[in-house]
Amino acid sequence: MDILSGLMQGFAVALQPVNLLWCFVGVVLGTVVGVMPGLGPPATIAMLLPLTFLMNPAGAMIMLAGIYYGAKYGGSTTSILLNVPGESASVVTCLDGYAMARKGRAGAALGIAAIASFVAGTVGVLGLMLIAPPLAKVALAFSAPEYFSLMAFGLAMVVLLAGRSMLKALLAMLVGLWIAGIGTDPFSTTSRFTFGRLELLSGVDFVVVAIGVFALAEVLACMEGRAEGQALPVPKGLRNLLPTLQDLKDCRFAFVNGSVLGFLIGVLPGAGSTIASFISYGVEKAVSRRPQEFGKGAVEGVAAPEGANNSETGGALVPLLTLGIPGSGTTAVLLAALVLWGFKPGPLFISENPSLFWGLVASMYIGNVMLLVLNLPLVPLFAQVLRTPGFVLYPLILGISIVGVYSVSGSLFDVSLVVAFGLLGYLMRKLDYPAAPLVLGLVLGGAMERALRQSLMMSQGDLSILATRPICAVMLSLALLILLIPSFNKLNAWRLQALEE
């Protein structure tokens, strides 16, 4: 009953004309971002974050979440028409989506991607709605040691799945912790790592790092080449975008598979939508009666990963909103957004901000419907975005990044920091250091240090407090096991194979 009344309250918020408008803006922007190869949701959300400070938080959150899940819809368009994934979660869609397009079935592939995204996206929101409130109640019993252990476990998971080298992922995470430590120590007011600069006393703004590492680094990476791909034509007319009844019948298990696996993987920190889409594709192929068709244009090979990467969004919001622990770069940016607006994601978030939480949930139902309605008839229009020349697009992104940062602090020093973090992000890409652990280390660093120090205050400096409390012991043991995986050759080989596949 609580859930139903909460949902009704949420629809009352989400159906306000202004919030409907922000939801629409978010899903359209998300779709456009998803269509454009190179510009991902974390970069877009980071760039737009400063501009949301003047907005109502509910409207702003609804818009940013719309960008997050809207990009998952849009990402399939370039995978299918161009064989270039609009974002990493759509990589696997290239395999069968592009093969279908080459056989003249681009319309059916785009249609099934949109339908799978709608079905699984809706299941993901349903999961969020049903699981988040009870999990928040359980988390009310957590105190500083449990939080520290949970964050350590979350970071370990991100490190495990962030890239081929766990060593580099760990180092990136430690750099994130260091950046988080720059500024004034909240316990003792000691200034740390400020290089004598007054501007650094209040720390390095998350927005500065996120825009640098995501948006600027992406622009720099895209500047490496001038070549632009040739998209296959989009069939005109809604009729040509609708899959056949046989297609839908073939995809019925893929819809379920993508929805359930995507949500479950989304709840795990670090896994993310890319892994969700790959695992769901693998499962679909394994249980298929015609696995030999996969990679040659099997419609289930589009439905399963597209479903999984959309359902993952709902799952990823569960730990973010109930525990305050993000599991990916995008949710880390969303966490920073909530904190900047003055909210404290965690066990009390739902009870203290019911209209924001339920408004967001309700807006996601509405947003999924908007995306289905938009994506089927407007795919040809969105595909036109691909024609935006790079010499207009990239200066535009640089301009939005600069203005975004300057509008928050009014400081050219922060703009210079963005430029420096842009170079750092680009070098990290070139040298194969993953960005997600750095961003998560940055976003969790302050809270992690606070939780550890509070735990040790509770125990008068006795570290055994982290081993004697059951939840801490389990989480820290799991984190330790994860970090030891490279020592076990077979396990590490399996991890590397899974990442490469």
Add this chain to the structure above:
Amino acid sequence: MRAGNADLWSGLALAALAGYIIVQASGWDYTGPDGPGAGFFPLWYGIAMAALSAALVASSVLRSAPESVDWRGAGRAFTVWLALALSVAAFKLVGFVIGFAALTFFMVVVMYRRPAVVAAVVAVALAAGFYVLFQRLLDVNLPCVWIFCPG
């Protein structure tokens, strides 16, 4: 550059950062009357960073068949980064509108080899768009000089 070399240099850079963190953290209280002090947490992640960067350096030295890092195109990326850094440095002198227009013009002409007229049109259109949208309509202050300042 070979990956082994890249790992070696990045490992050394991170080791230097770790050394800096440890030296700085050693100067702050490790413990205080209420529990751990300001140096407690940084000291430990500094030590972890030193150990891991040493492992990275060692593995890069011992690696028998290093893969290569693809630096093709990196020159173009570094050029854009340098142009961006210079234009941001110039904001104090010429403001956002002119600095950003110059950056855009440079990118279109040099990086995309488009005619100067096209570059000028794109640069003026984008800079004017930002000025009108942010400075005039949204009242967001941009770094400014002379006529482009509000009021």
